[in-house]
Amino acid sequence: MNMKETIRAGLLAILLLAPAVAIVQAQQPGPSKERAKPSAKITEEQAKKIALERIPGEVTDVAIEKKRGKNVYVIEIQSPEQGEKDVFVDVETGKIVGTD
Structure with a gap:
């Protein structure tokens, strides 16, 4: 050549x-919810269990988002009594910081 x-x-x-x-x-x-996961001290399974204690039902989706200044698992639950609800579980402490 x-x-x-x-x-x-x-x-x-x-x-x-x-x-x-x-x-x-x-x-x-x-920079989305997928990128927040490495800092999580609470596992997704632990967060689901915590959320289901607050609102019994079936978990339909889990994501990590920033809510009220904290990274939280957003656990979407289909509840027979309450319909679709979101439970926000702090990724560091495992405390519920709200529902929607």
């Missing part, structure tokens, strides 16, 4: 790879 062909091949490779790199970067999670 001469110098021009080498440069063309390099530029072509860059042009073909750039969209793939952009897609991978776009799929990286941002």
